[in-house]
Amino acid sequence: MPGDSIIYRLDPRGKFLLTFYFVGIVFLANNVASYAFLLAFVLFAVYLSKINFGFFIKGLQPIFWLILFTVALQLFFTPSNHPIWHWGFLTFSKEGMVIAAYIFIRFVLIIFISTLLTLTTTPIEISDSIESILKPLKKINFPVTQVALMLSIALRFVPLLVDETTKIMDAQRARGVDFGEGGLIKRIKSFVPILIPLFVSSFSIAYDLAIAMESRGYKDGEGRSKYRVLNWSKRDNFMILFMTVLTIILLFLRSY
Amino acid sequence: MEKIISIANLNYTYPDAKQAAINDLSLDIYKNEWISIVGKNGSGKSTLTKLIDGLIEADSGTISVAGQIINEDNIWEARKKIGIIFQNPDHQFVGATVEDDVAFGLENQGMPREQMVKEIDRALELVKMSDFKKRDPQSLSGGQKQRVAIAGVLATKPQIIIMDESTSMLDPDGRKTVLNLVQQLRKEQDLTIISITHDIEETELSQRIVVLNTGKIVKDGKPVEIYDLGTDLRKYGLEEPFSSKLMSTLRDTVKLPEGYLSEEELEQQLWKLHSNM
Amino acid sequence: MEITFEHVTHSYDVNSPTANLGLDDVTLKIKNGLFTAIIGQTGSGKSTLVRHINALLKPTSGTITIGDRVITSDTNNKNLKPLRKQIGMVFQFPESQLFEETVEKDIMFGPMNFGATETEAREAARTVIKLVGLDESYLTQSPFDLSGGQMRRVAIAGVLASDPETIILDEPTAGLDPVGRKEIMSLFKDLQVKGKTIILITHNMDDVANYADAMAVIHRGKLIAQGFPKEVFNNQELLKNDLITLPKSAEFAKGLMQQGFHFDKLPITIDELGTEIKHQLNGD
Numbered sequence: 001m002p003g004d005s006i007i008y009r010l011d012p013r014g015k016f017l018l019t020f021y022f023v024g025i026v027f028l029a030n031n032v033a034s035y036a037f038l039l040a041f042v043l044f045a046v047y048l049s050k051i052n053f054g055f056f057i058k059g060l061q062p063i064f065w066l067i068l069f070t071v072a073l074q075l076f077f078t079p080s081n082h083p084i085w086h087w088g089f090l091t092f093s094k095e096g097m098v099i100a101a102y103i104f105i106r107f108v109l110i111i112f113i114s115t116l117l118t119l120t121t122t123p124i125e126i127s128d129s130i131e132s133i134l135k136p137l138k139k140i141n142f143p144v145t146q147v148a149l150m151l152s153i154a155l156r157f158v159p160l161l162v163d164e165t166t167k168i169m170d171a172q173r174a175r176g177v178d179f180g181e182g183g184l185i186k187r188i189k190s191f192v193p194i195l196i197p198l199f200v201s202s203f204s205i206a207y208d209l210a211i212a213m214e215s216r217g218y219k220d221g222e223g224r225s226k227y228r229v230l231n232w233s234k235r236d237n238f239m240i241l242f243m244t245v246l247t248i249i250l251l252f253l254r255s256y
Numbered sequence: 257m258e259k260i261i262s263i264a265n266l267n268y269t270y271p272d273a274k275q276a277a278i279n280d281l282s283l284d285i286y287k288n289e290w291i292s293i294v295g296k297n298g299s300g301k302s303t304l305t306k307l308i309d310g311l312i313e314a315d316s317g318t319i320s321v322a323g324q325i326i327n328e329d330n331i332w333e334a335r336k337k338i339g340i341i342f343q344n345p346d347h348q349f350v351g352a353t354v355e356d357d358v359a360f361g362l363e364n365q366g367m368p369r370e371q372m373v374k375e376i377d378r379a380l381e382l383v384k385m386s387d388f389k390k391r392d393p394q395s396l397s398g399g400q401k402q403r404v405a406i407a408g409v410l411a412t413k414p415q416i417i418i419m420d421e422s423t424s425m426l427d428p429d430g431r432k433t434v435l436n437l438v439q440q441l442r443k444e445q446d447l448t449i450i451s452i453t454h455d456i457e458e459t460e461l462s463q464r465i466v467v468l469n470t471g472k473i474v475k476d477g478k479p480v481e482i483y484d485l486g487t488d489l490r491k492y493g494l495e496e497p498f499s500s501k502l503m504s505t506l507r508d509t510v511k512l513p514e515g516y517l518s519e520e521e522l523e524q525q526l527w528k529l530h531s532n533m
Numbered sequence: 534m535e536i537t538f539e540h541v542t543h544s545y546d547v548n549s550p551t552a553n554l555g556l557d558d559v560t561l562k563i564k565n566g567l568f569t570a571i572i573g574q575t576g577s578g579k580s581t582l583v584r585h586i587n588a589l590l591k592p593t594s595g596t597i598t599i600g601d602r603v604i605t606s607d608t609n610n611k612n613l614k615p616l617r618k619q620i621g622m623v624f625q626f627p628e629s630q631l632f633e634e635t636v637e638k639d640i641m642f643g644p645m646n647f648g649a650t651e652t653e654a655r656e657a658a659r660t661v662i663k664l665v666g667l668d669e670s671y672l673t674q675s676p677f678d679l680s681g682g683q684m685r686r687v688a689i690a691g692v693l694a695s696d697p698e699t700i701i702l703d704e705p706t707a708g709l710d711p712v713g714r715k716e717i718m719s720l721f722k723d724l725q726v727k728g729k730t731i732i733l734i735t736h737n738m739d740d741v742a743n744y745a746d747a748m749a750v751i752h753r754g755k756l757i758a759q760g761f762p763k764e765v766f767n768n769q770e771l772l773k774n775d776l777i778t779l780p781k782s783a784e785f786a787k788g789l790m791q792q793g794f795h796f797d798k799l800p801i802t803i804d805e806l807g808t809e810i811k812h813q814l815n816g817d
Contacts, residue, residue, distance in 0.1 A: 124352040152352060159394050160346055164629070170589050171630040174622040175691065176614055176646025193642070196632035200677065208347035215309050215340045216350075216408065217332065217364035225366045227359035227376070297682050297710050343708075397575055424708050427575050427736045428778060454710040495711035498781045498803075505807030509815055519785065527792035529814050 006235070007049040007116065012125035013132050014236040018243055019117045025247055026109050034253040035105050041246060042112050051119055059115035060108070067107050074100040123155040128230055146221040153209070161202065168197045259323075260416060260448050261285040261308065266317035268307060268471075277303040278314075279471035287415075290442055290449040292459040292479075295468035296493030301452045304468070305420050308450075309338050322415060336365070339409025341422035345401035349393045354385060354404050357393070361412040379411040382445075383437060399430025403437065410441070417441075419451040423458065435461060456495050460518075467492050483516040534600040534619065534698050534730065536563040536586055541595035543581055543754075556581055557754040558595070563747075568722065568731045570741040570762070572777070573751035579734045582751060583701045586732070587620040588613050599699075618647040621697030625704045627688035628681065636662070636679075636687050637672035643695040654694070661690040666716055682713050689717070699730040706737075718744055742766070742780040742801035752776055767798045782806040 007015075029035045046056060060067070078100075080093030121129075131148035138144050172193045173179070179190055261284070268278040277300045285291055293301050306312045308319055310331040318325050321334045339361075342348045351357030358379055362372045380386045383403040393401060402422055409417060419438065423431040439461055442449050451458060459465050465482040467475035469492055475482055482489075483497050486504075490496075496504075499522045503512055512525060543556040556578050563569050573579045584590040585597050588604050597604040602616050624630065633639035640661060641654035649657065662672060665686040671679070676687050689705065702721065706714040722744050725731045735741060741748055741762055748765050750758040757776060758765050771777040779787070783799040786806055790796060794813055800806040 122352070124356070153350065156350070156352055156393070167624060168630055170584065171622070171624045171627065173589060174587055174617055174620070174624075175630070175643040176617055176695070178614070180610065193630075193632045197629050200632075201629055205347050208342065208344060209350070211306070211311055212340070212342055212348035213350060213360075214311055215335065215338075216361040217335055217412070218360070219332065219364065223366045224363045225368060225372070227356060227363055227369060227372050229369065297713070298680055421708075428738075429574070456711070490712055493710035493712050495715075498785070501803050502782075502785070502807060505803055506810060509811050519788075523785070523788050523792060526789060526794070526810060526814075530793050533814065 003049075003051060003120070005048060005050040005120075007045065008120045009235065010120075010239060011230055011232050011236045012121050013129040013230055014232070014239055015117055015121055016126060016129040017133070018239060019113055021243060022113050023110050025250060026106055028250055028254060029102075029106075030254050034250055035102060037250065037253055038109055039105060042109050042116075045116060046112060049116055049120055051116075055119060056112050056115050059111050063107075063111070067104065070107070071100045071104050074103050124152055124228070125230075127151040127155060128228055132230060143221065145224065149221060157205065160205070161198070164201050165194065165198060168194055168201075257286040257289075259284050260287045260321070261450075262318075262320045263308070264318050266304075266307060266319065267315045268303060268312065269315060270303075276471050278307065281317075281471065281473060283466065283473060283476075285416075285448060285450065287448055288442065288446055289464060290439070290451065290462040292462040292465045293450065293452045293468060294454065294459060294465060294492060294494055299468040299493070300471040301468055302420055303471075305340065305418050305450075305452060308418065309335060309340060336412060337414055338416045338418060339406075339412065339414040340418045340420055341402060341405050341409065343421040343424055345398050345405065345425065346393070348405055349401060352392060353389070354380070354391050354393075354396075354407075355389045357404055358408045358411050361408055365412065375411045376407075379407040382410055382441065383407040397430060398426045399433050402426065402430070402434050406434075406437065406441070410445070414447070416448045416450065419449065419453070421452055421454070424454065431455075431458075454493060456489075456497050460497070467494075480516050480518075535565050535598075536699070536730075537561070537598040538582075538585070539596050539598070541585065541592045541597060543578075543585070543590060544593050555754050556585075556592075559751075559754075559756045561749055561756055561759060563730070563732060565730055566725070566728060567746040568725045568733065568744055570733045570735055570745035570748040571751060572735060572738070572741060572748060575736075577751045578754040579751050580703060581754075583622070583703065583732060583734060586699070586701060587617050587622060589622075614647060618695055619698045621692040621695060621700045623689055623692050623700065623702045623705050625707060626685075627692070627705070628676075628684035630688055630691070631676040631684060634675060635672065636674055636676050639676055639687060640672075640691045640694045643691055647695050649695075657694040657696070658690070661693045662687075664693060665690045665720065682709055685709065685713075685717075689720075693724075697729075699732065700724065701732045701734075703734045704736065705733075706740075738766075738778055738780040739782075742782065750777060763798060763801055766801050 026038060029038055046053065075096050076090045076092060078091065078093060078096035080091055080095045083091045083093045085092040127148055130151065131144055134142070134144045169179070177190055177193060179187070263281060263283045266278050266281045267276060269276045281304070293304065295301050303312070307314050308321070310326055320326065322337055324330060324334065326334045349357055350360045355376055358376045359372055362375055367375070377386065380389060383406050385400065385403050385407060388396065388400065396404070417438070423434050426434065435458060438449060441447055451462060453459060459479055462479060465475070465477065465479055466473055467482065474492070475485070483500060486496060486500060499517055499519045503517065503522065506512060510529065517525065538559050538561040541556055541559045545555050559582065571579050571582065581590060585592060585604065586599060588608060591604060591608055592606055594606060599616060599620070631639050633642060637655065637658050640658040644654040644657050645651070658672060659669060662669060667683065667686055671683070671687070676684055679687065692700070700721065706717050709717065718740060721731050721733070733740070733745065745762050748759065748762045749756060750765065750771065758768055758771055765771070766777070766779055766783055768777070779799070780801045782803050782805065783801050786794070786796050786799050786809070789810070794810070796809060800809050
């Protein structure tokens with residue numbers, strides 16, 4: 001999503017790695033204080049990004065059922081010596097409630113922080129980061145630059161293929177295909193008229209693109225220079241420092 | 257006039273095809289001219305483009321670009337002299353943004369970044385797309401995408417631009433802007449333009465029209481000479497120009513000179529007749 | 534079958550990647566048996582408009598009446614087949630919808646979905662392949678072995694095979710050479726003469742002038758003009774505001790007016806223009 005704030009301006013490599021790092025340390029939290037501390041940090045980062053809070057809530061939606069299921073599991077299946085309520089194999093207790101709440105917060109933390117990364121970083125920046133992070137693999141002859149170019153081109157063609165899919169689906173619906181109708185076999189079969197044209201289109205796009213790239217002097221990815229550059233600044237050093245302090249406080253709160 | 261491309265006895269047959277796509281074709285193209293290559297779908301126009309740029313290899317015959325016969329060793333050098341604008345604007349946009357796409361050709365040459373920044377700005381300025389530098393292709397119209405494609409080609413300073421039906425998927429406004437732009441660039445940047453097209457109006461911008469049919473050149477001349485073919489143009493998948501069509505409806509009762517008249521000339525003629533009344 | 538749009542508004546999801554503006558309070562009547570052209574700049578909402586006629590899209594508000602079918606925002610997706618059988622739709626670059634092993638099977642696909650028997654569908658395929666200017670020998674070929682222009686014809690045949698009453702065309706001739714273009718356009722004009730209703734989306738004003746009986750102009754999701762092409766192309770308001778481009782003949786006539794010719798209304802086809810000029814020069 002386009003925008004401008006301190007979070008946007010951070011180097012994508014740092015953002016990328018620190019997001020993974022944060023997801024890791026979320027699992028260190030073990031009590032009210034440590035969870036509250038991490039939640040405060042994430043909410044502060046969300047605030048700094050100047051992005052509407054609604055977008056983060058939306059990030060939770062796709063896995064809503066997974067969250068509900070996991071929370072319910074903890075709520076009713078945590079064994080306890082002092083159950084509030086007990087029926088068959090279901091147990092409802094204070095311990096269960098606390099664990100369920102922790103699990104819920106853990107989900108929120110992970111989703112919010114990764115939503116923050118995807119909202120403030122363009123796909124191409126992520127692909128650049130991956131290229132940069134994988135650079136050492138060049139030594140063992142792994143084609144890092146080619147893979148990165150492949151990735152960025154794939155990203156570039158996603159919206160195009162989405163449009164193409166919509167168009168082909170519309171065309172087949174106009175010819176009487178009903179996608180949501182009939183048994184499983186019939187439904188799967190109804191996708192053949194979508195998939196074949198989509199394959200044909202993808203190949204023809206790929207062919208056109210290969211010709212266009214070759215005509216513009218693309219050989220084999222060697223000896224290319226790079227226009228997009230990533231800038232590591234003081235801000236990013238500060239972020240690393242900040243994360244280190246955050247980890248130390250977290251470790252302290254854990255044993256508190 | 258200085259020859260920039262010289263094609264001699266070129267032959268090419270697609271694998272599995274019965275008929276030759278290019279059949280013993282010879283053609284000289286001169287510096288700074290705008291040449292239109294016309295013909296029906298399947299007459300060999302696009303094959304010829306790909307052969308000139310070495311994207312496919314001829315069965316026999318030679319192609320020289322700027323005095324050098326192209327072969328496997330110097331093809332990359334030759335390609336630097338030629339830029340191609342393809343038909344589908346979406347299928348040639350490599351970059352994630354306008355500036356990234358213009359950069360592509362320069363990156364391939366290994367140009368240092370500081371120099372690239374300058375070249376990209378220059379190229380976008382030439383096609384008047386500087387304001388769109390950071391935009392992604394989804395937000396551009398077809399015409400704007402083709403202008404970016406032209407910038408991408410101009411950035412590498414070619415001598416020849418091939419337009420392979422590059423306006424056929426654009427709306428009338430987009431087409432007009434792109435054609436005017438190319439015309440202006442040809443003059444300012446001393447470019448040679450090879451335009452492959454079905455559009456009779458587009459050929460009016462050129463100095464020379466070559467008509468292809470089943471891989472052979474059947475006509476080669478100034479636009480006026482080609483337009484003189486009248487209804488025969490249809491044999492080659494072309495339409496008669498507007499003025500010719502209008503003249504044939506008028507001829508039965510209005511006295512008009514023989515042969516082709518341009519729209520301005522026809523207007524003048526009609527005006528003369530009108531004021532003599 | 535008359536098609537009526539009443540106060541139809543369509544807003545796309547704000548997060549959707551489509552650049553179309555949707556529709557804004559469109560009220561329009563498309564008469565039975567006529568050739569109606571819909572024009573407007575890229576992204577003006579023309580494609581959105583026609584996708585409502587066979588309920589590929591549903592209005593956010595307003596109603597569309599097609600014969601005795603009424604489509605509103607509440608219309609559910611069940612039972613749309615009878616409607617879609619009556620409305621044939623040729624999309625832009627329709628060749629990309631081909632998927633069967635043979636041309637015949639691909640053409641039979643539509644009719645069979647709409648409940649035709651195999652024999653009926655096969656019969657339909659043999660009729661329409663000739664209609665689009667190809668002979669029966671193409672039926673056994675793979676559509677992917679054909680040239681671009683032939684694939685286009687097969688795709689069109691696939692739409693015509695269900696014998697729709699109304700045929701919607703979204704720039705059906707884009708990318709074809711002029712001769713192919715003319716053949717395809719004449720085919721649709723013939724179908725109209727035989728009683729079909731044709732709705733054509735186009736950027737080509739000469740096609741509008743040559744083939745259409747009625748036209749509608751869409752600008753930024755709004756219907757800004759409708760009527761006979763001759764009237765619309767003479768609408769001073771539209772011309773002044775650059776909302777419409779003229780057919781070639783009208784453009785030429787405008788030039789002649791500065792040379793002393795006089796036209797009550799700008800002629801829009803070559804024949805009209807020729808007749809007018811002869812009339813003014815010979816006085817007959």
